[in-house]
Amino acid sequence: MDFIDLKTQYRRIKPSVDTRIARVLEHGQYVMGPEVTELERELAKYIGTKHCIAVASGTDALLIALLALDIGPGDEVITVPFTFFATAEMIALVGARPVFVDIDPRSYNLDPAKLEAAVTPRTKAIMPVSLYGQCPDLDAINAIACRHELPVIEDAAQSFGATYKGRRSCGLTAIGATSFFPSKPLGAYGDGGALFTNDDHLAQLCREIRVHGQDRRYHHPRLGLTGRLDTLQAAVLLAKMEIFDQEVEARIRIGARYTELLHKTFGASPDAKVRAPHVEPFNACVYAQYTIEVERREIFETRMKALGVPTAVHYPIALHMQPVFENLGQAEGTFPASEAAARRVISLPMHPYLTEEQQQKVVQAVAEAVA
Ligand SMILES: Cc1ncc(COP(=O)(O)O)c(C=O)c1O
Numbered sequence: 001m002d003f004i005d006l007k008t009q010y011r012r013i014k015p016s017v018d019t020r021i022a023r024v025l026e027h028g029q030y031v032m033g034p035e036v037t038e039l040e041r042e043l044a045k046y047i048g049t050k051h052c053i054a055v056a057s058g059t060d061a062l063l064i065a066l067l068a069l070d071i072g073p074g075d076e077v078i079t080v081p082f083t084f085f086a087t088a089e090m091i092a093l094v095g096a097r098p099v100f101v102d103i104d105p106r107s108y109n110l111d112p113a114k115l116e117a118a119v120t121p122r123t124k125a126i127m128p129v130s131l132y133g134q135c136p137d138l139d140a141i142n143a144i145a146c147r148h149e150l151p152v153i154e155d156a157a158q159s160f161g162a163t164y165k166g167r168r169s170c171g172l173t174a175i176g177a178t179s180f181f182p183s184k185p186l187g188a189y190g191d192g193g194a195l196f197t198n199d200d201h202l203a204q205l206c207r208e209i210r211v212h213g214q215d216r217r218y219h220h221p222r223l224g225l226t227g228r229l230d231t232l233q234a235a236v237l238l239a240k241m242e243i244f245d246q247e248v249e250a251r252i253r254i255g256a257r258y259t260e261l262l263h264k265t266f267g268a269s270p271d272a273k274v275r276a277p278h279v280e281p282f283n284a285c286v287y288a289q290y291t292i293e294v295e296r297r298e299i300f301e302t303r304m305k306a307l308g309v310p311t312a313v314h315y316p317i318a319l320h321m322q323p324v325f326e327n328l329g330q331a332e333g334t335f336p337a338s339e340a341a342a343r344r345v346i347s348l349p350m351h352p353y354l355t356e357e358q359q360q361k362v363v364q365a366v367a368e369a370v371a
Pocket of ligand 1: 056058059060083084086087105129155157158179181189192194
């Protein structure tokens with residue numbers, strides 16, 4: 001069994017992928033070719049924003065958003081300690097200070113009740129993460145941000161295709177940043193990412209920063225990077241968009257089926273031996289990861305491996321405990337919900353082509369592994 005099955009998906013879309021790639025090889029515009037513009041148009045329409053800026057990775061999307069908002073040394077950006085490293089890494093890389101706010105232990109997302117206390121005169125932005133494929137309570141976060149006149153950057157690397165109160169992730173804040181890493185809900189055949197905004201000025205800055213800060217050829221009013229999405233990756237993503245709605249539906253159905261099977265086996269209480277993920281009623285979750293909580297995770301992991309079911313831990317160390325962030329001076333115990341999640345979470349195989357039989361096999365293995 002695969003943790004993520006990209007081969008089945010490729011067999012399904014092979015004619016379209018192959019044709020689109022061949023077309024790029026024929027026209028030869030490997031950098032900023034017509035497929036990039038076509039993809040940006042299509043993704044902006046899908047999310048419902050005025051602008052989409054395709055970039056080289058989710059990490060570059062975060063970096064470009066921070067640079068476009070002119071965030072740097074002396075500034076603070078509020079985020080969560082329970083996320084992939086890149087979220088806080090990019091804040092620190094531009095010279096700003098990541099200020100952590102603990103997560104809600106049920107959704108694993110930023111707890112809006114703890115947010116306002118972290119705002120200081122140095123705060124320049126709030127960067128919540130839509131972890132595992134569902135959004136935090138963005139209306140609550142946007143309202144606090146609005147009171148303090150702060151932009152919100154949604155780290156939507158894991159939530160492309162998800163909805164919050166019926167509206168699409170990536171288009172719910174001042175700027176949304178997503179990733180097209182191959183294992184993401186919409187994945188390229190290599191690295192990729194995108195930014196989404198309705199703000200014309202911010203979009204223009206992102207476009208300039210994506211190409212060395214140039215506003216016209218060899219004229220640079222600001223600094224930037226080589227942050228473009230490859231034309232070949234845009235071609236792949238256009239092919240994948242043809243089936244994306246069906247894949248999102250499948251993800252939602254498969255996630256719900258996992259939860260039903262786990263609840264049947266272990267009960268639905270938050271203290272159950274195995275805790276299934278909680279999706280907030282206002283969310284449709286795309287399950288970039290289907291992540292459960294167990295006791296004694298290392299033993300569980302070893303047993304699952306022996307039973308032939310791959311698992312992965314997203315993420316084993318809360319970011320305030322990472323060696324590089326020791327200088328922030330936040331000792332163990334500062335963010336108890338994030339630390340508890342980091343000790344207990346483990347992700348099960350998840351992709352849109354998982355069969356009911358495979359899911360039953362996984363849940364059977366979970367039952368044996370926790371015994
Ligand atoms: C929450 C989060 N932020 C940022 C990133 C970075 O994206 P990429 O790997 O495309 O650079 C990821 C990717 O794993 C992620 O999960």
